[in-house]
Amino acid sequence: MPVLHNIAQLATCPRGNPQNDAGLIANAAIAWEEDIIRWVGHAPDLPPEFRNEPSIDCEQRLVIPGLIDCHTHLCFGGWRGDEFALRIAGATYQEIAEAGGGINSTVTATRAASLGQLRRKAATILDRMLELGITTVECKSGYGLDLANELKQLEVYRQLNQAHVVDLIPTFLGAHVVPKEHTGSRDRYIDLLCNELIPMIARENLALFCDAFIEDGAFTGSEARRILSCAASHGLGIKIHADQLSTGGGAELAAELRAVSAEHLEYISDEGIEALAQSGTVAVSLPLASCYLDEAYIPARKLISAGVPVAVATDFNPGSAPSFHLPLAMTLACIHQRMTPEEVLNGVTTVAARAVCADDRIGSLLPGFRADLALIDAPSLNHWLYHFVPNACLKVLKNGKWI
């Protein structure tokens, strides 16, 4: 039963705590056995049975739960660096999409890539996420947009979930955009999703969740209702990309369908906030997308005041958020979403775990939870999120083993 001691500050991030209480313990110690945490508390209170166990000196640093990135588009072909320069010159995300760039260009590149190419590329990203202290990653399909290529992305996730130490939570996002070949036959594409893909994916356990992007240029609320209701009837959890670029009723639909999470929400209405509070849906904020698009940030203070839990994730994708740097998203959430460091830390641990229905086993450093944690080269949570460095994570423990 290994023990960490001389921890300046340890964040337990208890499930169900108020968002602004990350359960910080000064002068802490923590012990685990195999992959489960057995004890956590003030160092002087460490029970006698742990005192002769192998012990690591944390030299007055910060210990946090392994980070959970609860919204990524991990698997894709190609990159879109040249679109970045176009956006700087003033083109909007939607204009670029209409000119043949945007999501559809990544669809073309993803379809052209082999399963092995996609798997190697995603594995490299996972390696680097792990170095940042990230131990669980939600990952969406949605760059295949036909039967073979959506299954190819989900198969990448299935294989990586076995081969890579980071845990993956796969989400089916066939309803990302309507693929080019179905521009004139939207209903046929939705039929394909509802009649073939969703039943097959549910049957083969290739995804835990189904997501849909409600936006001009993507799907309408009523189209999303049909797709997500079908997914729910097949036992998949529901997520929605809602209110990112305009107020479109996505939050209200998320509440109506009792979605696990509503994601983006930069333009959520007051009615949408009230609806999410009633339904217990997690709001997933994506500050890197707001930053890269030079667009609004989520009204996190209003959401938290209304009682909506707010997660923080990267939205890692090759267009609107081409970075997997979750600690950068955290610092931006502090600055631009006016979330306190404790609110943000809960947002990437227990609240993020709730957004993937796993907050009973990950996201908290408490007895019985999984021994996933990160040792951060900072004396406190405030210092970590304030002094942005390339990577402050010194060591990662995953399933009770040092990486």
Add this chain to the structure above:
Amino acid sequence: MPVLHNIAQLATCPRGNPQNDAGLIANAAIAWEEDIIRWVGHAPDLPPEFRNEPSIDCEQRLVIPGLIDCHTHLCFGGWRGDEFALRIAGATYQEIAEAGGGINSTVTATRAASLGQLRRKAATILDRMLELGITTVECKSGYGLDLANELKQLEVYRQLNQAHVVDLIPTFLGAHVVPKEHTGSRDRYIDLLCNELIPMIARENLALFCDAFIEDGAFTGSEARRILSCAASHGLGIKIHADQLSTGGGAELAAELRAVSAEHLEYISDEGIEALAQSGTVAVSLPLASCYLDEAYIPARKLISAGVPVAVATDFNPGSAPSFHLPLAMTLACIHQRMTPEEVLNGVTTVAARAVCADDRIGSLLPGFRADLALIDAPSLNHWLYHFVPNACLKVLKNGKWI
């Protein structure tokens, strides 16, 4: 004469180029001898005398000049992470300063620290800057604010400039704020600067530049004129912290005094822009400060259109910009200052070199310039600044030697 080959893209960043032309060469090679670049160009044109030299394969990556961070407050005691949480809760930078935090709290910590403590702390930061590809750093005093402690900071820079491979450009910023003990005797403090510190610092070559912070709560324009005119008469170059939080005539004063650079400029007036264009002063933009303070960014497009060269720097300091991550500042300059990747790269190389009067020897990868360069793990400049990773710098060459 070592050679780098198989470079996907090399940025020469010629001195005096239009800001949007970084002199990019596809399929490039570069050769140097001792600490000086001897040849750069298209790989097929490599002259015969270089063909049998030791050669390193860059595997289709990007090569750039060593980065120049032309505005930092490198040496300081303590940190101010807890102020960060206060700012998130809504306190302004000026309110925190008035409540006893802010610059004056760093002055207290810097005075309390020994020269050795300050040197070790700054050396650690320089190590990490170098890992990011930064080979030259401008560094300001201004946390001592009395004779002994301003000299202590400048002595840290003198010692580090000898001991550390990164080149330091020291700037005297005694006119950062009026120290607490002189609140009721501002003129006596300015007398101290003009009659004792500036002559001594110039005589002992402890700084190349003198800077002054013109702002409510810092110095007035007429106070700055007196201090900087004195510095100029002692042979120091002039820099000004101007128009950061309000429009205060700082840019116009910079032009009047023919300052080398005017820094911040978030609230520069149209008249200020015109004045800088006339005087040939470099505008130093500090996007990390704008980001951390959730304040305006510099109007870079207006400045560039008017013919003012715009550098990009971190402003690394423990209050308003507690990060030395220059590539993050670069990505933010693209997104929020609407500078193209080529404009930004020039802004951290040849234009930054001009801001420290060194653009005749650093900041360009051309024959005769110093062999300071970085190998970046990206296939192009656009890709590097778009796909933000913890640190994309793979190797750094300083004075012709690999670090």
